[in-house]
Amino acid sequence: MKKSILLVCSMVLAIGFTSCEEKAVDKVKAENVEAAAERDANANRFPVMKFEEKVFDFGHIQKNEKQTHTFKFTNTGDVPLIVSKVKSSCGCTIPEKPTEAIQPGKEGEIKVTYNGSGKGQVSKTITINANTEKGVERVSIKAFVEVPEAATTAVK
Template sequence: MKYQILLAAALLFSACNRDKSGEVGTEGMNAAATDAASDATANPTVDNPNVVSEDEAPNPNAPVMKFTESEFDFGDIKADSKVRHTFTFTNTGKSPLLIQDAIVSCGCTTPSWTKAPVLPGAQGTMEVQFDSRGKQGIISKQIAVRANTQPNITTILIKGNVLTVGAAASSPL
């Protein structure tokens, strides 16, 4: 019992000493935060080519990617199978549209797209293949299409329900 009281007292006193040294340490952290804030005030602009600033007008001649559908639902997908869907888009802008790349949220999803510039008024495609191998249940995968548009990222989505091995799609009676 004596040892427990001594241990509690020792912890109490050491905790008090830590508070004091913590206060000293925060002065350095506060000084660093103050320096960072003063730097931000001195140089308030940050160049980001993907964001149109409030005082900069968007390019009226930029290409515009308009998908006929922004998401597709495969419904029930057999286990260990591959399914595909082709998204169609139109360039409703005033200059040629060029897709730089398409970033997927999972390695099980593979996009392929029109490589040539899509002229104003013309259509292009984005084919998306999903491999259900090793997956089961509800899936939702995003494809971020990066192009010379404003904004430069357009997101499309595929979804579905991967059935378990041996399960058949249920049908209403």
């Protein structure tokens, strides 16, 4: 008896789930299919960030003397480049990311400001998260920070 009741309930549920008036195929919008097809066609294509330089040397600078450099690059790929995040290896270096997508063949910039902290030879890395094949690109700055003698004798 329990088996027959369970069988009847299962059949009623199966009929209920399969007898919907609307079909999933009828709900698909043509523009969504086109967008998905374009996305899938571009799935194996990536933008490429080609930098004019990956390392910039400010040379000898005075302590706490702000320095700014702009890393210029070109998107040599064939899809738009989107930079999602730019961060530096320390708080003394502030990078600015592009706000717009960089179209294929177009140029973009990442401005970096270093506040001149530290002493002696310093090197800072800027990490760029983008939709490139690797997903992460890196550039760096370096400088030799000179501390005035009056400052070094005052510290002693």
